[in-house]
Amino acid sequence: xxxxxxxxxxxxxxxxxxxxxxxxxxxxxxxxxxxxxxxxxxxxxxxxxxxxxxxxxxxxxxxxxxxxxxxxxxxxxxxxxxxxxxxxxxxxxxxxxxxxxxxxxxxxxxxxxxxxxxxxxxxxxxxxxxxxxxxxxxxxxxxxxxxxxxxxxxxxxxxxxxxxxxxxxxxxxxxxxxxxxxxxxxxxxxxxxxxxxxxxxxxxxxxxxxxxxxxxxxxxxxxxxxxxxxxxxxxxxxxx
Amino acid sequence: xxxxxxxxxxxxxxxxxxxxxxxxxxxxxxxxxxxxxxxxxxxxxxxxxxxxxxxxxxxxxxxxxxxxxxxxxxxxxxxxxxxxxxxxxxxxxxxxxxxxxxxxxxxxxxxxxxxxxxxxxxxxxxxxxxxxxxxxxxxxxxxxxxxxxxxxxxxxxxxxxxxxxxxxxxxxxxxxxxxxxxxxxxxxxxxxxxxxxxxxxxxxxxxxxxxxxxxxxxxxxxxxxxxxxxxxxxxxxxxxxxxxxxxxxxxxxxxxxxxxxxxxxxxxxxxxxxxxxxxxxxxxxxxxxxxxxxxxxxxxxxxxxxxxxxxxxxxxxxxxxxxxxxxxxxxxxxxxxxxxxxxxxxxxxxxxxxxxxxxxxxxxxxxxxxxxxxxxxxxxxxxxxxxxxxxxxxxxxxxxxxxxxxxxxxxxxxxxxxxxxxxxxxxxxxxxxxxxxxxxxxxxxxxxxxxxxxxxxxxxxxxxxxxxxxxxxxxxxxxxxxxxxxxxxxxx
Numbered sequence: 044x045x046x047x048x049x050x051x052x053x054x055x056x057x058x059x060x061x062x063x064x065x066x067x068x069x070x071x072x073x074x075x076x077x078x079x080x081x082x083x084x085x086x087x088x089x090x091x092x093x094x095x096x097x098x099x100x101x102x103x104x105x106x107x108x109x110x111x112x113x114x115x116x117x118x119x120x121x122x123x124x125x126x127x128x129x130x131x132x133x134x135x136x137x138x139x140x141x142x143x144x145x146x147x148x149x150x151x152x153x154x155x156x157x158x159x160x161x162x163x164x165x166x167x168x169x170x171x172x173x174x175x176x177x178x179x180x181x182x183x184x185x186x187x188x189x190x191x192x193x194x195x196x197x198x199x200x201x202x203x204x205x206x207x208x209x210x211x212x213x214x215x216x217x218x219x220x221x222x223x224x225x226x227x228x229x230x231x232x233x234x235x236x237x238x239x240x241x242x243x244x245x246x247x248x249x250x251x252x253x254x255x256x257x258x259x260x261x262x263x264x265x266x267x268x269x270x271x272x273x274x275x276x277x278x279x280x281x282x283x
Numbered sequence: 284x285x286x287x288x289x290x291x292x293x294x295x296x297x298x299x300x301x302x303x304x305x306x307x308x309x310x311x312x313x314x315x316x317x318x319x320x321x322x323x324x325x326x327x328x329x330x331x332x333x334x335x336x337x338x339x340x341x342x343x344x345x346x347x348x349x350x351x352x353x354x355x356x357x358x359x360x361x362x363x364x365x366x367x368x369x370x371x372x373x374x375x376x377x378x379x380x381x382x383x384x385x386x387x388x389x390x391x392x393x394x395x396x397x398x399x400x401x402x403x404x405x406x407x408x409x410x411x412x413x414x415x416x417x418x419x420x421x422x423x424x425x426x427x428x429x430x431x432x433x434x435x436x437x438x439x440x441x442x443x444x445x446x447x448x449x450x451x452x453x454x455x456x457x458x459x460x461x462x463x464x465x466x467x468x469x470x471x472x473x474x475x476x477x478x479x480x481x482x483x484x485x486x487x488x489x490x491x492x493x494x495x496x497x498x499x500x501x502x503x504x505x506x507x508x509x510x511x512x513x514x515x516x517x518x519x520x521x522x523x524x525x526x527x528x529x530x531x532x533x534x535x536x537x538x539x540x541x542x543x544x545x546x547x548x549x550x551x552x553x554x555x556x557x558x559x560x561x562x563x564x565x566x567x568x569x570x571x572x573x574x575x576x577x578x579x580x581x582x583x584x585x586x587x588x589x590x591x592x593x594x595x596x597x598x599x600x601x602x603x604x605x606x607x608x609x610x611x612x613x614x615x616x617x618x619x620x621x622x623x624x625x626x627x628x629x630x631x632x633x634x635x636x637x638x639x640x641x642x643x644x645x646x647x648x649x650x651x652x653x654x655x656x657x658x659x660x661x662x663x664x665x666x667x668x669x670x671x672x673x674x675x676x677x678x679x680x681x682x683x684x685x686x687x688x689x690x691x692x693x694x695x696x697x698x699x700x701x702x703x704x705x706x707x708x709x710x711x712x713x714x715x716x717x718x719x720x721x722x723x724x725x726x727x728x729x730x731x732x733x734x735x736x737x738x739x740x741x742x743x744x745x746x747x748x749x750x751x752x753x754x755x756x757x758x759x760x761x762x763x764x765x766x767x768x769x770x771x772x773x774x775x
Contacts, residue, residue, distance in 0.1 A: 091619075091622075091623040092622070092623070093619055093622060093623065093765075093768050094765060094768070094769070095765045115623070115624065115625040115626075116625045118623070119623075120623055122619065125616060125617055125618075125619050125620070125772065126617060126619060126620040126623075127617060127620070128550070128616075128617045128620070129616060129617075129692070130553060130554060130557040130558055130692065131550075131553060135553070139546055139549070139550060140624070142545075142546040143546060143624050143625050143626050144624075144625050145625075172557070192625075
């Protein structure tokens with residue numbers, strides 16, 4: 044489904060991402076972990092053609108993303124708050140996204156009504172603009188907007204950050220359902236190892252732009268990840 | 284403590300990206316400031332002679348005091364719209380071990396150093412010197428000068444009190460309007476002759492220095508009131524929290540007739556109506572309509588027919604220019620979203636195009652009454668409107684592809700230069716000067732009819748080739764996609 048080949052991104056001589064080969068099959072829930080500056084957001088931005096790759100390219104469903112725009116109809120994403128239009132209400136935002144993805148109001152209403160408990164009564168029907176919502180509620184709106192229009196690929200950057208524990212648990216269920224029941228390819232990045240191991244079938248660890256681990260999730264994965272990040276913390280302590 | 288504050292202030296000013304990125308705009312602002320200073324200086328030095336000439340049988344000092352009332356009212360009005368108490372900047376200080384009262388005194392003290400407080404001095408001080416040179420008693424004039432400086436500060440703090448009240452009321456202009464019109468009404472209908480009252484008040488202070496205590500007391504009172512209200516408000520949940528506005532939803536289903544661009548039309552209309560900076564632009568429509576009134580009633584423009592083409596372009600294109608020059612920066616806050624969504628760039632741009640065309644037609648129709656000043660004016664406006672629709676819309680959309688400056692929509696509207704760059708200055712040349720030059724030249728060489736015909740032909744050509752032009756413009760935007768995304772995600 045998503046095939047990355049010889050991809051690299053360099054800013055002023057510093058390489059921030061360098062992936063030789065990475066292929067993500069359809070319907071996989073894929074997790075990306077790594078410390079700050081590891082290249083997670085850079086990879087997602089390349090996947091969405093928001094920045095230009097220095098070398099190589101990403102092919103999504105046989106479309107080379109930086110050459111054609113045909114990946115847009117089946118791809119949706121929520122990277123950060125700059126994906127929200129502050130002067131719209133959440134409903135208006137959902138309808139706007141819906142219209143762009145060929146969904147009418149009824150379709151959008153049908154979808155968003157399934158997330159009533161996820162919204163916890165704080166998003167819809169509040170007569171508030173998105174810019175006036177709290178960070179967590181903005182995130183909820185953005186994530187649900189990314190589910191509008193039956194996308195085949197969903198990209199969520201740090202979806203668990205800023206959410207309350209209840210919502211985190213609900214979100215995990217939503218993501219699992221998308222991949223298992225609807226065959227959607229979900230790409231998630233996170234700092235939280237527990238959440239990623241709970242949700243993702245496969246976890247890739249990035250460090251300074253390189254893939255250094257590629258794991259199928261099993262009961263031992265969390266331990267392995269914790270050991271890995273724990274050891275980097277220890278080595279850096281020793282170096283100091 | 285004060286040293287730290289001043290240090291922060293200094294850094295805030297010189298490290299702001301405005302200062303570092305927009306030298307040209309800073310030079311312009313300095314130029315404006317110097318211009319005002321020069322104006323006030325000129326007024327200060329010439330006021331004595333002017334008054335002597337206008338009121339030959341009156342003491343010029345007494346006459347000057349008669350004007351003080353109007354100055355106070357004018358100053359208060361101007362400050363209300365332009366001067367704001369810089370409360371937000373203290374947010375980071377709240378958690379630090381600094382006394383609240385220190386922070387408040389600092390904020391209020393800082394406001395006393397505003398440019399608005401210094402400006403009147405440039406007129407008052409030379410005037411006082413001239414008076415002393417004219418043989419007035421120096422001690423009296425000095426006391427009078429001192430009283431005026433205190434008055435400036437009273438106005439400064441009074442303005443913040445009025446603003447505090449207006450922040451709470453639904454119609455924010457109401458308190459200032461009420462205060463000003465009551466004062467003005469009392470004076471006008473001679474119920475309470477404010478002009479003479481204030482005038483003789485200042486004269487009394489000049490004659491009797493002990494009375495200076497009255498304005499000082501008023502100043503202290505105003506300061507104390509500000510201090511009290513601020514102290515109550517300096518919590519995160521009250522004034523420091525940005526305002527939550529109720530949604531004003533209106534039915535925009537009429538846009539559906541525009542087909543595939545309807546979602547963008549709706550978005551653009553909401554953009555304009557729900558954000559401070561864009562909202563003020565709708566008032567520009569009004570200015571656009573009234574623009575001709577500055578010129579046409581004056582007989583000297585009667586003969587200059589080529590002027591009507593210029594005014595026509597400007598008046599029918601007022602919204603087009605002001606809105607169009609910041610495409611696509613208006614959407615810079617969520618540009619990444621638009622770029623990753625399933626949209627056609629061409630639809631996005633066409634929505635803006637239609638919006639600008641509607642504004643041109645609307646402004647032309649509203650400007651039809653100018654026919655009163657001569658039918659030629661109407662013809663020229665019509666030709667200018669066609670030119671605006673056919674040529675200028677495309678030019679400004681094309682120019683937009685060079686925009687690299689982000690706009691934060693919820694920032695204030697007046698004197699906000701965010702998003703302004705070289706593009707905004709350069710685009711004026713093809714937009715205004717080219718049609719004016721062409722019109723003037725042909726008008727001079729051949730005649731009025733030919734010049735009108737030229738504008739119309741150019742406009743119609745633009746309309747005919749609209750599809751082709753839009754394709755070219757869209758390509759231009761696509762080519763600068765990455766650069767725009769990068770620039771718009773940069774914090775100013």
